[in-house]
Amino acid sequence: MTEKQSSMLRADNLFREIAGEIPVRLVDNVSLDIAAGEFVCIMGPSGSGKSSLLYLLGLLDIPNRGQIWLDGIDTSHFNEDQLAEHRLRYLGYVFQFHFLLAEFTVLDNVTLPMRKLGQLNAAAMLERAKSLLDKLGMLAQMHKYPHQLSGGQRQRVAIARALANDPKIILADEPTGNLDSASAVNVREILKNLAHDMGKTVIAVTHDIQFATAADTRIGLVDGRINADWFTRVNSAVIAP
Numbered sequence: 593m594t595e596k597q598s599s600m601l602r603a604d605n606l607f608r609e610i611a612g613e614i615p616v617r618l619v620d621n622v623s624l625d626i627a628a629g630e631f632v633c634i635m636g637p638s639g640s641g642k643s644s645l646l647y648l649l650g651l652l653d654i655p656n657r658g659q660i661w662l663d664g665i666d667t668s669h670f671n672e673d674q675l676a677e678h679r680l681r682y683l684g685y686v687f688q689f690h691f692l693l694a695e696f697t698v699l700d701n702v703t704l705p706m707r708k709l710g711q712l713n714a715a716a717m718l719e720r721a722k723s724l725l726d727k728l729g730m731l732a733q734m735h736k737y738p739h740q741l742s743g744g745q746r747q748r749v750a751i752a753r754a755l756a757n758d759p760k761i762i763l764a765d766e767p768t769g770n771l772d773s774a775s776a777v778n779v780r781e782i783l784k785n786l787a788h789d790m791g792k793t794v795i796a797v798t799h800d801i802q803f804a805t806a807a808d809t810r811i812g813l814v815d816g817r818i819n820a821d822w823f824t825r826v827n828s829a830v831i832a833p
Contacts, residue, residue: 599625599626599627599661599664600626600627600628600630600662600663600760600761600793601624601626601649601660601661601662601663601761601793601795602624602625602626602660602661603622603623603624603625603648603649603658603659603660603661604623604658604659604660605621605622605623605657605658605659606619606621606622606623606645606648606655606657606658606660607619607620607621607622607655607656607657607658608641608644608648608653608655608656608816609656617815617816618641618644618645618816619641619644619645619648619655619816620641620815620816620817621658621817622645622658622813622816622817622818623818624649624811626793626795626809627793628760628791628792628793629787629788629791629792629793630787630793630794630808630809631783631784631787631788631794631796631806631807631808631809632793632794632795632796632807632808632809632810632811633795633796633797633798633803633804633806633807633809633810633811634646634795634796634797634798634811634813635797635798635799635801635804635810635811635812635813636812636813636814636819637814640813640814640815640816641813641815641816641817642797642813643765643766643797644816645797645813645816646763646765646795646797648660649763649795650679650683650685650761650763651667651670651675651678651679651683652679652685662678662682662683662760662761663682663760665678680705680708680709680757681709681757681759682759682760682761683759683760683761683762683763684705684753684754684755684756684757684759684761684762684763685754685762685763685764685765686747686750686751686754686762686763686764686765686767686783687750687764687765687766687767688765688766688767688769688770689770690738690746690747690749690750691750692738692746692749692750692753693738694737694738694739695737696737697734697735697736697737698725698730698733698734698735698736698737698738698741698749699718699721699722699725699734699735701738701749701753702721702724702725702749702752702753702756703717703718703721703756704753704756705753705756705757706720706721706756706757709757711757720756721734721752721756722734724752724755724756725749725752727752728748728749728751728752728782729748730745730748730749730752733745733749742775743770743771743772743775744771744772744774744775744778744779747767747768747771747775747779748778748779748782751767751779751782751783751786755786759792760792760793761792761793761794761795762783762786762792762793762794762795763795763796764783764794764795764796764797765796765797766797766798766799767779767783767796767798768780768798768800768803769798769799769800776800776802776803777802780802780803780806781806783796783806784806784807787808
């Protein structure tokens with residue numbers, strides 16, 4: 593199948609199953625076509641395969657079959673090194689549990705992805721990290737450690753870290769799951785603005801219906817499959833199987 597150059601992220605017929613005496617099917621024949629600057633929310637009941645799908649789209653897991661294109665590039669034949677490079681270059685991740693490194697300051701946590709990619713010198717990395725923290729209202733906290741921050745502050749630092757290498761796609765797994773309502777609204781607006789103001793493609797898994805109302809496209813997943821009763825298509829980003 594020819595890749596669609598207008599797509600930022602395209603997935604065709606993704607299938608993921610865990611082998612065993614009783615195989616567990618996590619993702620079942622899912623196809624998506626998502627544009628640059630689009631804010632997408634994946635919803636569904638617990639155990640529906642939402643996080644499993646997100647991990648496939650984020651190249652953190654490999655499908656049993658199916659293909660994924662990132663910005664027109666077919667990733668299906670990538671080796672581990674190529675997958676790791678594309679994760680660093682193209683993708684940023686925000687998780688429910690922020691996974692900030694406790695022994696590092698806020699500033700060091702944000703510069704870490706840049707150090708791994710190795711494209712900027714030390715001064716440029718510090719300048720970019722400070723700029724991101726400033727935009728997210730966290731510059732004054734840059735020398736603090738994660739345990740000294742509130743939940744909402746930690747998640748804003750996690751978003752800054754996700755943006756460190758200027759990725760084209762941000763993937764968020766229950767980014768407001770551990771936050772109070774005010775912090776959840778703040779994180780939702782940050783993610784929406786990343787899509788609408790900065791042109792990032794943002795894909796978030798959420799149980800929060802209020803969070804999902806801000807999305808351009810809401811995808812419902814039930815038993816690993818896109819379900820027409822669970823999604824609203826604002827543009828034509830979703831291709832139901």
